[in-house]
Amino acid sequence: MLLGLHDHWQELCHCHVSLSIYLGFLGAQGKFAYKLLNDLFANYSNALRPVEDTDRALNVTLRITLSQIIDMDERNQILTAYLWIRQVWVDAYLGWKKDAYDGIDSIRIPSSYVWRPDIVLYNNADEQFTGSMETNVVIRHDGQVMWDSPAITKSSCKVDVSYFPFDGQECRLTFGSWTYNGNQIDILNGLDTGDLTDFVENVEWEVLGMPAKRNVIIYGCCSEPYPDITYTLLLKRRASFYIFNLLLPCVMISFLAPLGFYLPADSGEKVSLGVTVLLALTVFQLLVAESMPPSENVPLIGKYYIATMTMITASTALTIFIMNVHHCGPGAKPVPKWAKKFILQYMARLFFVYEVGETCKSSKRQPKVRVVDGRTEEGGHQPRVCATGLCLCRHGSLLRDVEYVANCFRDQKAAQKRTGEWKKVAKVMDRIFMWIFFVMVFFMSVLILGKAI
Known part of the structure; x- marks a missing residue:
């Protein structure tokens, strides 16, 4: 039933086209146009060249x-x-004299x-x-046939995405006869x-x-x-769309990575920031990979x-x-001499790393401590002298207790000093790597954006 309806629809369309041609020809030159159509296609065949x-x-x-x-x-x-495709050729069997058909030119x-x-x-x-x-088609009296037809074409194109999104492509559209060779049909350029x-x-x-x-081609x-x-x-x-949606977000996220070195080590967010930035860039990388050919x-x-x-x-x-360097405990070894001289002195001053209360113009001044007869003295003051010969400070057991407390205090101060030095070493290294990575991100961004110029 569907096949019958399809055949009937084709017959109606054919009749409609024939009627449209007939009505179009009717008019001042309608009779001559109808006669011309019958004369041209009386013994004509569209199967042969x-x-x-x-x-x-x-x-x-x-x-x-x-x-x-x-x-x-x-990707594919x-x-x-x-496209609009125009083909022009001369049909040797479709010419006529204009005077014989009331001056009909085409x-x-x-x-x-x-x-x-x-x-x-x-x-x-x-x-x-x-x-x-x-x-x-438009047929002229000299047999010239001009056929203009629109077409939506899908052509294969070798895509080179090496410089995406600042790339250019060359897509070729090759037209030629499928069955006729050059001795039968010769194709010429209408325009260069x-x-x-x-x-x-x-x-x-x-x-x-x-x-x-x-x-x-042979x-x-x-x-x-x-x-x-x-x-x-x-x-x-x-490239504007890709610059604002893929490139600039990546650049801004990249500048967050060096800031991880600026975070205090005790905050507990230094590693989390790096991992988060890495995951964000992975998402952008997957977006680019989905649209690119493999x-x-x-x-x-x-x-x-x-x-x-x-x-x-x-x-x-x-x-x-x-x-790991920052959290060195009291049992850590002392900072080496070369590290004290190179990192804690030169590099700390170069990257403006100072302790609390210490500035670039002044550093902490330790009070002078002297030990006289087992007693510590600060600020250069003279030790007190017992007024009597029976001073309790000279008692043996009490002197040993005071010496033990002093040794514990001295060990504690030394451990705190070592810990503080290792923390300062870590802080100086943070600043060094922060500026190194800032420079790297800057130059990488300049190189990638420079391709757009």
Whole structure:
């Protein structure tokens, strides 16, 4: 039943087209146009190549107008474009004298009525192989046939994303006859370039040009030449969208990584910050990987992500090491002499690292301590002298107790000093690595953004 309805619908459409042609011809020249149509197609066949001499090639002039870029699928490497295809040739059996038909210069009839060249897109990537639309052809009195047809084409395009998102692509559209060789149909350029006058601007791609080149290829299977015309579509990506949505967030997140060295070690958030930044960059890396083809060429923004993630991993590892230095307990060994001289003196002054109450102009001054007869004295004061010979300070047991307390106090002060020195070493190392990583992030960002210029 459905098949019968389909056949009936085709008959109605055919009748509608015939009626439209008939009514269009009726008018001042309607009778002559109807007579011309009958005379032209009385003994005409659209199955054979319309030439009087079969040994001569039929020239077909091809002209392509790019109307719109619908989609550029980088992952599947397919370009979808809206084209206007114009083909012009001379049909030796469709000419007439204008005077015999009341001066009719041209007629427009459905393209299925006449012979058409089988020019197709060689690098077609459409699954359904949909061709051009069935439109009318314009036939002139000298036999010239002009066929304009719109077509939505899907062509394969080799995509190079090495400099994504600042990349440019070259997509080729190759048109040629599918069955006729160069001795039967010769394809000529209508223009040296594709027509871009009616091009609708694309929000993602900028068209730099569309040069056309005629090629004559002899394949290994056949000795005859096969001409074709290749249009090279030169595209440049508009990178603003990717700069604001993928690149700038990554740059801002990258500048958070060195700030992890500035956090106090006792806060307990130094490692957490590095891990959080690393996870955020991993999400952006996955977003880029989903839209890129799985090729060996890593895009520029992907290289930037990998370099930044490597840097953040290194900073997190260094943070763990510095925290271990910061939390050295009282039982730790003293700071080596070279570390005291190089880190605690020179590098601390260079990176403005001072203790609490210590400034760049003054440092902590330790009071002078002297020990006289087992007694400690501060500030250079003279020791007290017992007024009597029976001073209790000279009692043996009491003297030993005081000496024990003094030794414990001295050991405690020494342990606190060692701990404080190790904490200062860790703080100086934090500042050193913070500025090193700030410089690295800055230069990496300058290099990646410099590609946009």
